Amino acid sequence: MVDQPVATALSRAVALRFDPNSIVVGGTGLQLQVNPSATATARTIEGEGPVLANATAYGLGVGYSRYYEALSEPNGSNPFNSTNLFIQSGGGLVQGHADAAARAESRGDQTATALATNIGLAQLSYLDRIGGLLQIGTAADRFTAAASATNLSALGPASFEAPPTSTLTANALVRGADRIDIYGQPLAYVGADANLNLCAPEHSLAASANADAVGLDEVKVLAVPQGSGNNA
DSSP: OOOOOEEEEEEEEESOOOOTTOEEEOTTOEEEEEOOEEEEEEEOSSOOSOEEEEEEEEEEEEEOOGGGTTOOTTSOSTTTOOOSEEEEEOOEEEEEEEEEEEEEEOSSOEEEEEEEEEEEEESEEEEESSOOEEEESOSSSOEEEEEEEEEEOTTOOSOSSSOOEEEEEEEEEEEEEESOEEESEEEEOEEEEEEEEEEOTTSEEEEEEEEEEEEEESOEEEOOOOOOSOOO
């Protein structure tokens, strides 16, 4: 029996977490950073058995995200949840980058799966008390997620008559603000990147990549005039 090299990496980042039904007064503005990063490499140079690499990065600024509801442990939704949250603040800035990279190398079958998800604000109510801009990402530094899956075979496939299969999956998902009510001035700069790095050309290939980024998704906004940031 041939051992199967398996590499699994999981990173979770939550900027703020509160008890259910909390009312939070956030001073003159929120300042949040969300930067989960996961890298997994499964490698055998001469081996002909299958290898498997999984890298997952989950990020959340604050709130309760529908994208994490169905997760099971050890990467379940409990570490993320701040349900029925009401924040009173004065604008602010939510920044972050979620990165997941999976790399599989073998003369046999290879599987590399990378999943990166980054959510800024989710399923909460936000009240701007002093007319400050609530910004998610900036024009120069967007709020992002990036996923990459790579296959390699330094010595080529074990058999050219029946080439092994490389299965590559890269998914990146970003929501700046998701299903929230905002009484204020929101502005979102977001981006998602999903990349497949094909470095074993003799292998059969089954691959998919998906990048999905939305700045304000299912958001109800009641705008207020932008103020000076002074609550006096």
